[in-house]
Amino acid sequence: MNYPSDLPIDTGTTAWMLVSTGLVLLMVPGLAMFYGGLVRTKNVLGTMMHSFAAMSIIGVLWVVVGYAMAFGPGTGWVGWHWDFFLLRGIEDKLYPITVNGQEMAIPWLVYAMFQGKFAIITPALIAGAFAERVRFKAYCIFIALWSLLVYVPLCHWIWSTDGFLTGKAIDFAGGTVIHISAGVAGLVAALYLGVRRGYPRTAMHPSNLTMTMMGAGLLWVGWFGFNAGSSIASGLQTAQALTVTQAAAASGALAWILIEAIRHRKATSLGMVSGILAGLVAITPAAGDVTVVGSLALGAIASLVCYGAIAMKNRLGYDDSLDVFGIHGAAGIVGALGLTFFLRPREGRPELLTQFWYQLEGVLLSIGYAAVVTIVLVVVVDKLFRFRMTDRDQMAGIDHAVHGEHAYGMLHLN
Numbered sequence: 053m054n055y056p057s058d059l060p061i062d063t064g065t066t067a068w069m070l071v072s073t074g075l076v077l078l079m080v081p082g083l084a085m086f087y088g089g090l091v092r093t094k095n096v097l098g099t100m101m102h103s104f105a106a107m108s109i110i111g112v113l114w115v116v117v118g119y120a121m122a123f124g125p126g127t128g129w130v131g132w133h134w135d136f137f138l139l140r141g142i143e144d145k146l147y148p149i150t151v152n153g154q155e156m157a158i159p160w161l162v163y164a165m166f167q168g169k170f171a172i173i174t175p176a177l178i179a180g181a182f183a184e185r186v187r188f189k190a191y192c193i194f195i196a197l198w199s200l201l202v203y204v205p206l207c208h209w210i211w212s213t214d215g216f217l218t219g220k221a222i223d224f225a226g227g228t229v230i231h232i233s234a235g236v237a238g239l240v241a242a243l244y245l246g247v248r249r250g251y252p253r254t255a256m257h258p259s260n261l262t263m264t265m266m267g268a269g270l271l272w273v274g275w276f277g278f279n280a281g282s283s284i285a286s287g288l289q290t291a292q293a294l295t296v297t298q299a300a301a302a303s304g305a306l307a308w309i310l311i312e313a314i315r316h317r318k319a320t321s322l323g324m325v326s327g328i329l330a331g332l333v334a335i336t337p338a339a340g341d342v343t344v345v346g347s348l349a350l351g352a353i354a355s356l357v358c359y360g361a362i363a364m365k366n367r368l369g370y371d372d373s374l375d376v377f378g379i380h381g382a383a384g385i386v387g388a389l390g391l392t393f394f395l396r397p398r399e400g401r402p403e404l405l406t407q408f409w410y411q412l413e414g415v416l417l418s419i420g421y422a423a424v425v426t427i428v429l430v431v432v433v434d435k436l437f438r439f440r441m442t443d444r445d446q447m448a449g450i451d452h453a454v455h456g457e458h459a460y461g462m463l464h465l466n
Contacts, residue, residue, distance in 0.1 A: 053125070053135055055145040059157040065149060066158045068286040069166055075277025076169035080107050080176060082270025086325070087180050088459075089264030090374050094449025095184045096259055096459035102179035105192055106172050110199050114168040115139055118199065122207040123167065128216035130205050139164055149284055158284075166281060167207075174203050174230045180374030181238025184256075185248045185446055188454050190439040194429060198237065202425050206233055206418060221414030222395075222407070224293070225282035227337025227388040228414045233422040235381020239372060240426045245439060247371035249446040259459075261321050268325035272301055275332050279339040293339040296347035297332065303351030304331020311359050326362075326379060330354040333383035338391035346394020353390060354383040388415050 084103035091099045110118070116138055124133035135141025139161065146157035175195035179186075206229045209215040223229055248256070258264060280294040308327025309319040331351030335342075338350060362378040372378060392408040395401065402410070433439050445453035452458060 053133055053141075055142075055160075056148050056155075056157055057146070059146055059148060059155055061146065062149065062151050062156040062158060062286070065151065065156070065284070065286040066162060068290065069158055069162045069281060069284065072277035072281025073162065073166045073169055075274045076166070076173070076281065077107075077274075079271050079274035079278065080104070080169075080173055082267045082274055083173065083176055085263050085267030086271060087183060087267070087374055089260040089262065089267060090180075090258045090322075091183050092256055092449070093259040093460060094451055094458075096451065097457050098188065098450025098454055099179070099183050101188065101455065102183075102191060103176045105188070106176035106179075106195055109192055109196050110172045110175060111168065113196060113199060114171045118171055118204055119164050119168065121200065121204045122171070123164075123212050125214060126208060126212070128214055129208065131208050131212055131214070136164075151285065151287065163284065166284075167211075170226060170230060170278075171199060171203055171207070174226075174234050175199050177231070177234040177376060177380055178238045178241065181242040181372045181376040182245050183373040184450065185245065185373075185441050186439055187437070187441055188450075190433050190437040193437060194241075194433045194439070197429050197433070198426065201429065202233060202237065202422055203229070206421065209417070210414065217410075217414055217417070220410040221388075222341055222391060222411065223337045223388065223414060224340040225279045225336045227333070227384045228418040231333045231336060231380040231384030232388065232415060232418045235377040235379075235384060236419050236422040237426040238376035239370075239381060240423050241430050242372045242376075243370055244427060244430050244434070247369075248373065249443045251371050252369065258322070265321055265325055268328050272328055272332065275301070275336075279336060283340055289340050296339055296342060296344055297335055299344055300331040300335035300347040300351035300354075301328050302331070303348045304328055304334070304355045307331075307352040307355035308359065311355065326358065326375070327355045329379050330358040330383045333380055334387035334390070337384070337388045338394070341396060341398075342391050342394040343396055346391070349394060350387055350390050354386045357386050358382045385415055 080103050084100040088096045088100040120132055120136035124131035124136050142160040145160040147160040147163040148157050175198055209217045210223050210229055276294055279297045280290050283290040283293055305324050305327040308323045312319050312323045334350045334354035335347050358379050361382040362375050389411050392411055
């Protein structure tokens with residue numbers, strides 16, 4: 053593989069990518085707080101452990117083989133390059149970028165580590181769908197396999213240089229690769245594993261909405277690195293991505309508040325954070341390409357669609373514990389398809405219908421592939437390692453039954 057050796061390092065972009073990498077990693081403990089506050093007291097630590105386990109397991113897998121499979125040259129479906137194995141061939145290599153028409157570079161390791169944070173948070177998102185009822189060992193095995201067999205191929209299809217959707221479907225920072233795949237995987241796993249003990253007869257109130265709101269705040273802050281960092285630059289598109297990310301999150305939150313005010317005559321903290329996430333997820337695939345007006349529209353539409361998706365879940369009675377599909381899956385689909393109608397003018401951009409077909413193709417492939425592989429993995433892991441906790445252990449709670457700990461001094465069982 054040829055590596056540029058004489059390109060000047062763009063220190064501004066390098067500094068921004070280092071910051072962005074840290075911001076995206078910050079989203080993982082933010083997610084742990086968000087999810088941890090939504091479950092019952094007896095499951096707080098176990099739920100937070102799911103996010104932190106992804107930091108360690110996927111963090112190792114990405115360095116060993118994940119990056120090589122996702123970004124190595126390949127057949128269009130999956131890649132590989134021995135230089136990327138254990139990142140041993142890129143420790144002193146430069147990753148080429150274009151800055152104002154000039155060829156420059158950043159250290160290749162910075163790019164690999166930035167992409168690795170996306171790989172970490174994606175399986176962590178899935179955990180919310182089957183929160184409060186899975187065994188930790190089975191979960192760890194599942195996310196390791198899921199990352200290599202679902203996330204890595206999807207990443208290669210859209211973001212590598214030779215993926216078969218590269219240059220066609222727009223997914224600036226992970227609408228299809230991350231949010232749709234995680235949402236669909238969570239839904240499939242939740243349907244297979246069944247409802248929590250006592251659901252829906254027993255009230256399952258959040259243990260700490262204060263912590264959930266703080267987690268949402270950290271996610272919002274981290275999302276600037278998630279989206280603006282995906283420009284792999286420090287220029288105009290970076291500023292555009294940051295601006296539309298802020299606008300969509302605010303629009304999503306405001307829309308959810310208005311929906312609740314109209315339907316229930318009061319706004320809730322849980323509704324507000326749900327709207328924030330809906331807006332952030334919807335703008336993720338679109339952040340580098342849509343107008344500010346488009347970001348406001350996508351945030352509001354995503355909140356409306358996600359509100360409806362969660363209401364539908366309640367009517368159908370399935371137990372997507374923390375609404376992973378209702379937020380990430382639904383808003384990801386809104387963003388991936390809706391961006392087509394709000395794109396900035398650009399020379400060489402396909403016609404609207406052509407671009408919409410590319411987006412639809414990416415969405416359908418992501419849904420289909422994630423669903424099929426996920427159900428196979430869930431069944432295999434369940435048969436070999438017993439994925440679901442027993443009713444007795446669910447009654448005791450994950451913290452005590454699985455980890456031998458308690459998050460707080462007092463424990464309430466139900």
